Amino acid sequence: MRTHARVVVIGGGVVGVSTLYHLTKKGWRDVVLLERSELTAGSTWHAAGLLPLFNMSYTVGQLHKYSVDLYKRLPAETGQDVSFHVTGNLRLATCAARMDEYQKYCGTANTIGVPYQIISAQEVRELWPLVNLGDGAGTASIVGALYHPDDGHIAPADLTMALRKGARAGGADIYEHTEVTAARRTSSGEWLLTTNQGEIIAEHVVCATGNYARQTGRLFGIDVPAIPVEHQYIVYDESPELKSYRAKGGRELAVLREPDQSYYLREERMGWILGPYEPGAPARFADGVPDWFGRSLFEADLDRLLPHVEAAVRRVPALEHCGIKDIINGPISYTPDGSPLIGPAWSVANLWLNEGHSFGITAAGGSGWQLAEWIVEREPGIDMLAVDPRRFGAYASKRYVVQKNEETYRSVFTIHFPDEERADARPAKTSPVYDKLDRLGAVWGQRYGWERANWFAPAGVARQDEWSFRRSNYFTHVGNECRLMRERVGVIDLTPFTKHEVKGPGAEAWLESLVANKVPTKTGRIALCHALTQRGGIRSEFTITKLADEHFYVVSAGAAERYDSDYLLRSLPQDARVTLKNITTSRGCFVLAGPRSREVLAKLTDVPLDNAAFPWLTGRIAEIGLAPEVFALRVNFVGALGWELHFPIEYAHHLFDAVFTAGKEFGIGMVGMRAMESLRMEKSYRMWGTDLTTDYTPFEAGLERFVRMNKGPFIGRAALEKQLSQGVPHRFVTLEVHDVADADPLGNEPLFDKHGGIVGRATSGYYGHVLQKSLAIGYLQSAAAAPGSELSIEILGQRRRATLLVDSPFDPENHTLRA
DSSP states (O other), X not given: OOSEEEEEEEOOSHHHHHHHHHHHHTTOOOEEEEOSSSTXXXXXXXXXXXXXXXXXXXXXXXXXXXXXXXXXXXXXXXXXXXXXXXXXXXXXXXXXXXXXXXXXXXXXXXXXXXXXXXXXXXXXXXXXXXXOOOOSSSSOOOOEEEEXXXXXXXXXXXXHHHHHHHHXXXXXXXESSOOEEEEEEOTTSOEEEEETTEEEEEEEEEEOOGGGHHHHHHHTTOOOOOEEEEEEEEEEOOOHHHHHHHHTTOOOOOEEEEGGGTEEEEEETTEEEEEEOOTTOOBOOTTOOOTTTTTOOOOOOHHHHHHHHHHHXXXXXXXXXXXXXXXXXXXXXXOTTSOOEEEEOSSSTTEEEEEOOTTHHHHXXXXXXXXXXXXXXXXXXXXXXXXXXXXXXXXXXXXHHHHHHHHHHHTTTSOOOTTOOXXXXXXXXXXXXXXXXXXXXXXXXXXXXXXXXXXXOOTTSOSOOOOOSSOOTTHHHHHHHHHHHHHSOEEEEOTTOEEEEEESTTHHHHHHXXXXXXXXXXXXXXXXXXXXOTTSOXXXXXXEEEEETTEEEEEEOGGGHHHHHHHHHHHOOSSSSOEEEEOTTTEEEEEEXXXXXXXXXXXXXXXXXXXXXXXXXXXXXEXXXXXXXXXXXXXXXXXXXXXXXXXXXXXXXXXXXXXXXXXXXXXXXXXXXXXXXXXXXXXXOOOBTTTBOTTSOTTTTTOGGGOOTTSOOOTTHHHHHHHHHHOOOEEEEEEEEOSOSSOOOOSOXXXXXXXXXXXXXXXEEEEETTTTEEEEEEEEEGGGGSTTOOEEEEETTEEEEEEEEOSSSSSTTOTTTTO
């Protein structure tokens, strides 16, 4: 075995071997893979080999598309057949909401170039002659379907061997029966891995260990939020009806999915494979895979599958005449949100994760492609936030992951509504005033583990969402909250904000090197700042306030806590001239905003609040009520006169009560996250992680005013200079969508020019309740963003006329903010 490598990949499943293969494709030959047993010995060997292109995530959709394209060309490159059956994939729908889901997905498919067809029930029969279309009584009637002509199924072991052959041709070495038993840092900062075959030193380590993710993570001091769940599928004997169909010249049938009954079905050697996603499937190996398990399977549990088997028999009567040959029950790795963990580990340099793949065969190619890009080029080629391991925090404990993974497994085929909020392992992480908001009628959602009030149900109104791709039961109530904040005064609990304190004689210079804007130099000033990638994309957004000399307060999105904290820690100078402290859970935050907010706050503080003493984009350390040391910042995300009050967390109850007592005469009320979404859309405010991503630069995002090209070096400056010289390819736009009845844009909708060509995509959308307009924001090719351009947007399969609006259509001159 080699004693040194630039990269060591741990894990010889299809994901690990794909990572190795793609590293060689990037020109790195000094790479090694270590497998504790044999290649494919984890979950790869018993996987059903499906390649579903369907995914609502813009990022994951791109990874899956790359994989399918790669697998088609691998045999010619390596000489190794992968047994790719391009049968197509047919997803049935038996209700209107399911068809809405498919139509919403088609927007994502259009923007990433995945071919699809929406077809009728009769066309389903033509593609799949053995299907029962249903009578609406014993068997639900098929109302339509989504057809992917390009996907199908593949032999996972053959695919792995083809990737192995390609990796070896590129210079990689693979060592089987080589178990990593320990890892430590050397004095040079490299990794020293101890194995049962000796030691090896590596600059980078990639963990792609599937079922072993948690115990591998422990070797490096991290708690990986990936735990396997049992997945069963049934292998049937030959089907007489299928044999007859094929004997008459019928082509291999498309992989069939009936999501409303939670199963998939495909051909296998003139028989069938039926795979349900059933309730009650348990998570396994939360404390690690026992030594005895190896290449084993679990005992079958047919009783758990019976409701799905019966549903499949009703839909495909040919199944009734087949005997069961085998039931495969094996572990498949899951994460709490169902997406994999691809990218850098947190708090540990040069450790990378490619774990948590519940659809590992489909994602292996794409995950290896982007992880290799990330390692070699120091950043990925596409926005990877949706799969970045740092999207989870310490709240993703073992018990949390067990509960959420079991929920995620049984929800694989549920309709993924945009307003869906899953209930398991909640509530757990709450603001101190959670109970107060609950009594006020909060209807809860969750982000980064935090409970957040999405909207408030008035007395007599049911406190529940009716999830939909269309306007739903909360539409009117959200509108009332928007008007409350625009016309009177409202409060939003934004305690989940990520908050850091930066201190020291080197603090200002260090922050300057990280962001494109000028960091505040005067005490009390606030600046909106963006940390960029080397390619100029937007990786983070920070609101930076100078509280005192050598003392800065840095606020970012609540969901970015580990993501931003890890970035700041990695960038921190080693000379002790700068100290960084994460104070997210030490301070709460209430947004007090609206035209009467100054009058409310004036009753609680002696600090002058007039424009001369306390102008927009400034901050003060103030006493508010009985709460000392409150960071009062005149800034907010709703575009109204108001303040963010960042207070010592122990004063949450007092400050909340004091604000509401002071505001009673002005009609104060609570405002939820959905109203904030509507209000920020009316101001064209870009949301980090949705509208602001590494795919776009600040110039493309229309944020030129927050870039100071002449201030000195900062990360991404060279890329911005190059873009300016070559021309900015995209422009950020705000659109009004016309002729909307009950379905507003939600994001990931394609934008078309008058000739029907795709010229951009909406990144967000919502109804502007105060403007009474259906709004979308997103990016257009620069040539298509000219005033007067004729555009349309596709919403749930319908093209709607869209017109360009001025940036910030509500109060474009910011008179309200400066009032």
